[in-house]
Amino acid sequence: MKAYAVSVIGRVQRVGYRRYVLEVAQELGVSGFVKNEEDGTVSIHIQGEEGVLETFLDKIKNPPPPAIIREVRITPTTPKRGLKIFKIRYGRLADELQEGLGAMQTIFTSYWDEFRDFRTEFRDFKTEFRDFRSEFRDFRTEFRDYRGEFKDFREEFRDFRKEFREFRDLSIKLSQETIEEVRGMRQDLRALLDERLARLERDIAEIKARLGFVSSS
Numbered sequence: 001m002k003a004y005a006v007s008v009i010g011r012v013q014r015v016g017y018r019r020y021v022l023e024v025a026q027e028l029g030v031s032g033f034v035k036n037e038e039d040g041t042v043s044i045h046i047q048g049e050e051g052v053l054e055t056f057l058d059k060i061k062n063p064p065p066p067a068i069i070r071e072v073r074i075t076p077t078t079p080k081r082g083l084k085i086f087k088i089r090y091g092r093l094a095d096e097l098q099e100g101l102g103a104m105q106t107i108f109t110s111y112w113d114e115f116r117d118f119r120t121e122f123r124d125f126k127t128e129f130r131d132f133r134s135e136f137r138d139f140r141t142e143f144r145d146y147r148g149e150f151k152d153f154r155e156e157f158r159d160f161r162k163e164f165r166e167f168r169d170l171s172i173k174l175s176q177e178t179i180e181e182v183r184g185m186r187q188d189l190r191a192l193l194d195e196r197l198a199r200l201e202r203d204i205a206e207i208k209a210r211l212g213f214v215s216s217s
Helices: 017-028 050-060 093-216
Strands: 002-011 031-036 042-048 068-076 086-088
Touching: 002 050, 017 031, 017 042, 017 050, 017 086, 042 050, 050 068
Parallel strands: 031 086
Antiparallel strands: 002 042, 002 068, 031 042
């Protein structure tokens, strides 16, 4: 087990930095404590396995805003056997109340500054929107022209639809006439074949009769 005494310098009080350190320590399962110092720094005693401690130190150097880290001083120290968990060591009640109020004020100020930036950006978008609105008016006029053109195409389409119906009806009529014509040709062909077969049978019978006459004489 390794242990380090850490001093964090920067904007680390009244910004929720101790709470962030506590969450990181609980996430990694290390033990120790964190507390505010009168000079505005934050002191941390941390102990655990060396690889886990390196991860812990990397994370506490990069807290979320509005905390700002200027320097982190790390000194090896002796592990404390009585430390089983990680916790925040609070100061006097008046100091902690001031800490909480200060943290809320700092976070509010940070969000307020960010809101101002968004407000300026919104003004730019509002101006840009006005330009688009003018452009939209031009498109609206153009759309009216297209709407009139669309009406002309619709009328033309109606004519094509009527013409298509006439072609379809004509096609159906021609198909029916063709079918009837084919049926008639088939009947005529059958009659012709029947006539030819009958004639052939008569010729064969006549030939047989002549052959019989020749054989008998």
